[in-house]
Amino acid sequence: MTQTILNRPAADSALRGVLRRxxxxxxxxxxxxxxxxxxxxxxxxxxxxxxxxxxxxxxxxxxxxxxxxxxxxxxxxxxxxxxxxxxxxxxxxxxxxxxxxxxxxxxxxxxxxxxxxxxxxxxxxxxxxxxxxxxxxxxxxxxxxxxxxxxxxxxxxxxxxxxxxxxxxxxxxxxxxxxxxxxxAGSCARCGRPDRSASVAAVLRWGRVAVYVAAAIPALYAVTRWVWVAGVPMGMDEQQYDDARADGSLWAAAWLGSFALVGTVLTLGLVQRWGEVFPRWVPMLRRRTVPVGLAVVPATFVAVLATSGGLGMVKVALTDSWFGVEDWAAIGPTLLWPLWGVALGWGTLAYWLRRRGRCADCGLG
Structure with a gap:
């Protein structure tokens, strides 16, 4: 047991070394x-x-x-x-x-x-x-x-x-x-420095706006799903709504809506203080610095999936007849997913640029 505990720091350091390279x-x-x-x-x-x-x-x-x-x-x-x-x-x-x-x-x-x-x-x-x-x-x-x-x-x-x-x-x-x-290009392969300052400034300048856009779109999706659960078939064919209530699939939509709200809150962390330092109410981690990768990796993954999934929904809306005008709430919010993905990617890049420290390879900071 003692040997296992002693080996953990070495293993963590080796993993960080591999990722750094x-x-x-x-x-x-x-x-x-x-x-x-x-x-x-x-x-x-x-x-x-x-x-x-x-x-x-x-x-x-x-x-x-x-x-x-x-x-x-x-x-x-x-x-x-x-x-x-x-x-x-x-x-x-x-x-x-x-x-x-x-x-x-x-x-x-x-x-x-x-x-x-x-x-x-x-x-x-x-x-x-x-x-x-x-x-x-x-x-x-x-x-x-x-x-x-x-x-x-x-x-x-x-x-x-x-x-x-x-x-x-x-x-x-x-x-x-x-x-x-x-x-x-003669830049540091790990951090990209020296950057073009104008490009970095442009990303940072619009980063906060991008984060707010990326937070609003999944929130809109969540609202439509919870309105259905509340008993209002807004933007949904009434027969389909009754079938969804009967087979329980309405609650599955509500679950996705709730998860989307969690995503909204986490997205706002890209421009909030608690997105850089753990709040006091977080056990064991309070007031510690949030690792940059803890925010950047999942946000990048979601940005990619939102963009690809959204483009697929746009394709369906333009070429197929799965949804009619009466089902606007079922597919309407998903047509904004490409914008969600791009905005989230932009906000994540701005977060990384703002928080990256001095590079261990080139020494620039």
């Missing part, structure tokens, strides 16, 4: 991810089996690429991923000071950024955002409710695994591209 390993990790994904997609192409997107599935149709059939999507994914793997290998081998043509830098940064954007925003659907919203309920109730465990097992499939894999790849490629862009 992300500019070194992220390009190689992104390259290996792209190679593995590309070979897997090549297998889908050659065998005609395993393609994880079903264009006939309703949830798949929410994805921006959900309508792409296997005979087009599989070879396309394979070609792009394998091209990215080759580019990533060159990016990972770059050493500061080495000469690179300007056209190559633009190509590599553009390809990496586009690939990351597709993986983070285009591939995922609203399923992951809904799963995140239901996760606390699942964690607390699933151990005691066999029906919930069965529902979760039935709902999760190969497409959900594919979306999670895409998110991992997207974040890896975002990190790899940022590190390469900074190194080739």
């Amino acid at each position: 992300w500019p070194e390993w992220a390009p190689w990790a992104a390259t290996l991810w792209a190679l593995g994904y590309g070979l897997t997609a090549l297998g889908w192409t050659l065998t005609g089996a395993g393609y994880p997107i079903d264009p006939t599935d309703r949830d798949s149709s929410m994805a921006l690429l959900g309508d792409v059939p296997a005979d087009v999507g599989a070879p396309l994914f394979a070609a792009v991923a394998l091209a990215a793997a080759g580019t990533g290998a060159v990016m990972a081998r770059y050493r500061p000071g080495a000469y690179i043509p300007r056209w190559w830098r633009r190509f590599a940064v553009g390809l990496g950024a586009t690939f990351a954007l597709v993986l983070l925003v285009v591939v995922p659907t609203t399923r992951l955002l809904a799963l995140l919203g239901y996760l606390p309920m699942i964690v607390f109730r699933a151990p005691f409710d066999a029906e919930i465990r069965a529902d979760v097992a039935a709902a999760l499939g190969v497409e959900d695994v594919h979306q999670l894999v895409a998110l991992v790849g997207g974040f890896l490629w975002a990190g790899a591209t940022v590190a390469y862009a900074r190194r080739t």
